[in-house]
Amino acid sequence: MRTIGIMNRVLKELFRDKRTLALMFIAPILIMLLMSVIFNTNSSTDVSIGTVAVSHKLNKQMADIKHVTVKTYDTKTTAKKALKNEKIDAIVKKNGSNYSLTYANTDSTKTATVKMAFKNALTATSVNQLKSALKKSTQATVKLQAQLQAVQRQQAAAKTTSNAMMATKSTSQKTPKITNHYVYGDKDTGYFAKMLPILMGFFVFFFVFLISGMALLKERTSGTLDRLLATPVKRSSIVFGYMLSYGVLAILQTVLIVLVTVWMLGIEVVGNMLSVIVINLILALVALAFGILLSTFANSEFQMMQFIPLVIVPQIFFSGIIPLDSMAAWVKDISYIIPIKYAGDAVTDIIMRGTSIWQLGFDIGILLIFLVVLTVLNIVGLKRYRKV
Amino acid sequence: MGEPMIDLQHLAKDFGKQTVLKDINLTVNPGEIVGLIGPSGAGKSTVIKVTLGMEVTSGGSAKVFGTTMPNRELLGRIGYMAQTDALYDALSGQENLKFYGLMKGINRKEIDEQVAYVANVVDLTKDLNKRVSGYSGGMMRRLSLAIALLGKPDLLILDEPTVGIDPALRRQIWAELGRIRDEGRSILITTHVMDEAELCGRVALLLDGKVMAFDAPAILEQQYQVKTIEEVFLKAEGVE
Ligand SMILES: Nc1ncnc2c1ncn2[C@@H]1O[C@H](COP(=O)(O)OP(=O)(O)OP(=O)(O)O)[C@@H](O)[C@H]1O
Ligand SMILES: [Mg+2]
Numbered sequence: 001m002r003t004i005g006i007m008n009r010v011l012k013e014l015f016r017d018k019r020t021l022a023l024m025f026i027a028p029i030l031i032m033l034l035m036s037v038i039f040n041t042n043s044s045t046d047v048s049i050g051t052v053a054v055s056h057k058l059n060k061q062m063a064d065i066k067h068v069t070v071k072t073y074d075t076k077t078t079a080k081k082a083l084k085n086e087k088i089d090a091i092v093k094k095n096g097s098n099y100s101l102t103y104a105n106t107d108s109t110k111t112a113t114v115k116m117a118f119k120n121a122l123t124a125t126s127v128n129q130l131k132s133a134l135k136k137s138t139q140a141t142v143k144l145q146a147q148l149q150a151v152q153r154q155q156a157a158a159k160t161t162s163n164a165m166m167a168t169k170s171t172s173q174k175t176p177k178i179t180n181h182y183v184y185g186d187k188d189t190g191y192f193a194k195m196l197p198i199l200m201g202f203f204v205f206f207f208v209f210l211i212s213g214m215a216l217l218k219e220r221t222s223g224t225l226d227r228l229l230a231t232p233v234k235r236s237s238i239v240f241g242y243m244l245s246y247g248v249l250a251i252l253q254t255v256l257i258v259l260v261t262v263w264m265l266g267i268e269v270v271g272n273m274l275s276v277i278v279i280n281l282i283l284a285l286v287a288l289a290f291g292i293l294l295s296t297f298a299n300s301e302f303q304m305m306q307f308i309p310l311v312i313v314p315q316i317f318f319s320g321i322i323p324l325d326s327m328a329a330w331v332k333d334i335s336y337i338i339p340i341k342y343a344g345d346a347v348t349d350i351i352m353r354g355t356s357i358w359q360l361g362f363d364i365g366i367l368l369i370f371l372v373v374l375t376v377l378n379i380v381g382l383k384r385y386r387k388v
Numbered sequence: 389m390g391e392p393m394i395d396l397q398h399l400a401k402d403f404g405k406q407t408v409l410k411d412i413n414l415t416v417n418p419g420e421i422v423g424l425i426g427p428s429g430a431g432k433s434t435v436i437k438v439t440l441g442m443e444v445t446s447g448g449s450a451k452v453f454g455t456t457m458p459n460r461e462l463l464g465r466i467g468y469m470a471q472t473d474a475l476y477d478a479l480s481g482q483e484n485l486k487f488y489g490l491m492k493g494i495n496r497k498e499i500d501e502q503v504a505y506v507a508n509v510v511d512l513t514k515d516l517n518k519r520v521s522g523y524s525g526g527m528m529r530r531l532s533l534a535i536a537l538l539g540k541p542d543l544l545i546l547d548e549p550t551v552g553i554d555p556a557l558r559r560q561i562w563a564e565l566g567r568i569r570d571e572g573r574s575i576l577i578t579t580h581v582m583d584e585a586e587l588c589g590r591v592a593l594l595l596d597g598k599v600m601a602f603d604a605p606a607i608l609e610q611q612y613q614v615k616t617i618e619e620v621f622l623k624a625e626g627v628e
Contacts, residue, residue, distance in 0.1 A: 005490040013478040223474035227535075230440055231491040232464040387441050387458040 002233050006241025007248075010215065014249060020211060024253055028203040029260050035199070036265045047110050049117070050079040050088040054099075057128065061121035062092075068117045083183065090114040102181040111182075112266055122176075124148060196267055197276075197351050198319045198344035200257050204250055204280045205287040205340055206312055212246050213291030213304050220295070220385075229386035239378045242292065243285055250284030251277060270354035276347055278357060282367045283343040289374030290339075296381055315340045320348075342366045391454050392417050393543050393574040394439060400447035400597075401431070401438055408434050410597035412448070416543070416574045421565060423585045424578040425621060426594030432578040433471055435594070436545055439576070440468060452543065464493050467541035469549050473528045477521040481512055481531050484520060488535045506534040509564045511557055526552040533561065544568065544575040550584065562587055582618035591617060593624055600624055 015021065048069040051059055063070040071088055073079035079091045083102065089110045091102040101118060103111045127148060219225040228238065254277045261267045269276065294311065298304040318335035321344075335341050346363035349355035357364070392415040399412035408431040416422045424432050437443045439450050441458025450457045453465065475484050485503045494502055507513045510530035520528060533549050544565075550558050562584070565575055569589070577588065585591050585605060592602040601608055601624065605617050612620045 002491055002493075005487060009476065009479070009483075009487050012483065013476060016478045223470050223472040224476060226442060227468065227470055227474040227488070228491060229442065230463055230466070230468040230470075231488065232460050232462075232493055233491045234460070385442065386460075387444055 002237045003241045003244065006233075006238060007244040010242060010245035011248060013215070014211075014245065024207045024211065024249070025256055028207075028253070028257055029264075031203075032196075032199065032257070032260060032265065035195070045110060045113070047089045047113050047117070048087070049114055050082050050091045052076050052079050052091060052093040054092055054094050055125070057125050058121055061124050062117055065117045065120065067113065092118060098177040098179070100179045100181065102183065105182040112268075115180075115268075116266060118178075122178075194348075195321055196261055196265075197347035198321050198340065200254070200261070200276075201280060201283050201340050201343040201347060202316065202319065203257060204253055204284050205315070205343075207253065208246055208250055208284045208287040209291040209294075209312065210304070210308070211291075212242060212288045213295040213298070213307070214301060216242070216292045217295040217298055217301065217304055221300075225385055229382070235382040235386070236379045238382065239289075239292070239375060243288055243375070246288045247281060247285060250281050250288075254280040254284075267351075269351050271350035272354075272357065275350045275357035275360075279343055279346045279350070279360075279364070279367075282364065282371065283339060286339045286367055286370045286374065289371060289378055292378050293374055293381065296384070314338075320344045339367060339370050392451075393420075393453060394422075394576060395451040395454075396435070396439065396448070397451075398448035399435070399438060399445055399450055401434055401443065402446050408597060409438070409446075412594075412597075412599055414592055414599055414602065416576050418574055419569055419572040420589045421569050421575045421577060421587070423588030423591040424576065424594060425580070425582070425585050425591060425617070427625060428580075430594045431597060432594055433547055436468075436547055436576070436578070439545065440466065464539075465542045467536035467538065467544045467546075469532050469536035469544075469546045471547040473532045475520045475528055475531060475535075478519065480517050480519050481507070481523070481527075482516040484531060485516075485535060485538065489538045492539045492541075494539045502538055502540075506537040509537060510534045510561065526554065526557075529553055530557070537564075540573075542573050544573070544577075546575065546577045548578055548580065550579065550581065558584075582616060582621060585617045593621065595624060 046067045046069065048071060049062060050071050050073050051062075052073050052075065054072070059070050059072060062068055071082070073082065073091075076091070076093055079088070079093070080102075082088045083091055083104055086104070089104050093100045093102070099118075099122075101114070103114060105111045127145060131142075131145060216225075219228075225238075229235075258269070258273055258276055262269055262273075290311075294307050295304060298307070314334075315338050318338040319340040320335075342363040346360045346367075349360060350357070394414065394416040396412050396414040399409055399414075400407070401409040412435060414422070414424075414435070424435065426432055434443065438445055439452060439457060440463070441450075444458075452459070452462055455462055476487070479487065482503065485506065486499060489499045489502060490496075503516075504513070507516055510533055512527065512530055512534060515523070515527060520531065523531065529549070529552050533546070536544060536546060536549075550561060553561065565577075566587075568575060577584075579585060588605065590602060590604050591608060593600045593608075601611070601620070603611070608617065608620050609615060612623050614620055614623060
């Protein structure tokens, strides 16, 4: 009851602070866009795809997409030669009703572009086939197709919409199997793609830590905490009220970040997006508990900022963005007490390998231990302001 | 007269090396307004904080409603107004009142009626929907007082409630405090305004960590052979 009241109040305050809200939601997007541009330098490069034994329609569909040129080859051997000589960036070969794609993969952006182009072309062709097969209720189908083409144009610019996703699903029973091959590296190649899951956790951690810490600091310095504690409210209600409200915020932020990465940056999420959100939610709660705890050691906003180089920056080093394998053993050990590392590991598994959340018990367990310990510390810590 | 609402016996409090309270004996009876006066830094706010259980005693005992503090449940029967306003300035006056009302455990059904009542007492009805960040200093003080009045608590503990409030409104507030006293509820109030001290049933003069004098204003004036509490204060402090 009181917990809900505190949650409502904290949310109300948060949503009225437009600037902080903008910081939480727009800053991560800007930074990620910037990073994707920096790390994938030539992002609007043209790609050329070599095709072997692929239907005319599909060839044409692919060639119609911006930045894509199609070259047809008679045999796989000639196509492979072209790939090796860097004449083409990928080969699409049809085996029966299935497709086998081979990427040079020296530039992960190109690989992503080819993937996207092929997927879109395939979708468009199968919709076409569906249409000619049905030949009924033409009007509706034409409309759909027009929509799809509009959508498809957007997709070519590395965007996608749920319309197209739905269309893909509706024809999925006819969708042929696609196998991917990589000449260099694997599908995880691409620095940005590797960093992304960790980065996502970092944004959640950083903003929740800072904003919740500041909020509690303000509550303490303005005297509202004292006054709150002069009512019969339980200390735990205050901590849980904060957790609920920042949990809501973290969910919104994670959803936004995931959507941006998937739709604007075209990064593929192999696993379940819901799992990604769950992990980031737990991480956010850890960040919250951490922020509240550290805010008791700060007497001003400026002192709270001083925790950034002390607490936040080292987390980046040990989060896994920089490979830990090459570090000395004792340095490596430090990473075991870094919450972002566990969230990053878990989210990496989900996004890149499609691991189910149930197999990530270890990472989640450690995060939960962090959470429980910090929360208990906070509830006990509030005794400083009221003895019961 | 019944059991005292507040009963402080030989209360002591030190912050590290600094001893703020040495030996405080103070009672507040039902239906009584007790004024706590003393120079700035004498420890008036500290007495209040110890009484509420926000600070632990270094010695002696603090009982409220016959129970040794700190005690969480009892806080629901106390209306506390701190020396700082302690308001959420992103919220409107109304939202502040409702939030604190909820925290005090006031019924959802009664809360609107309560909010309207206390807002009327401090003359804030018109400005209830304004954000607190747009309030004047006096308006914030009044809102803070209104929060303390919420839920008709048996005991009000007010730390300088009338700072920055104009004379007409101050009168209105004291009239309300009088009504509260007449209902048998009690008030412990600190103030630097000696006119207000005259209105208290008993006045405690806090000096050097002790209660130097504690009696009805008229009796104190007699003891010190002066005409006003202000002169009592000055004489006790040794200022001529
Ligand atoms: N949390 C604290 N830590 C250390 N010292 C404190 C603390 N709170 C109060 N003090 C000290 O205790 C003394 C009394 O403070 P208190 O706030 O009770 O004074 P006061 O009588 O309310 O003064 P005023 O009339 O100015 O409000 C002061 O010297 C102050 O420095
Ligand atoms: Mg004071």
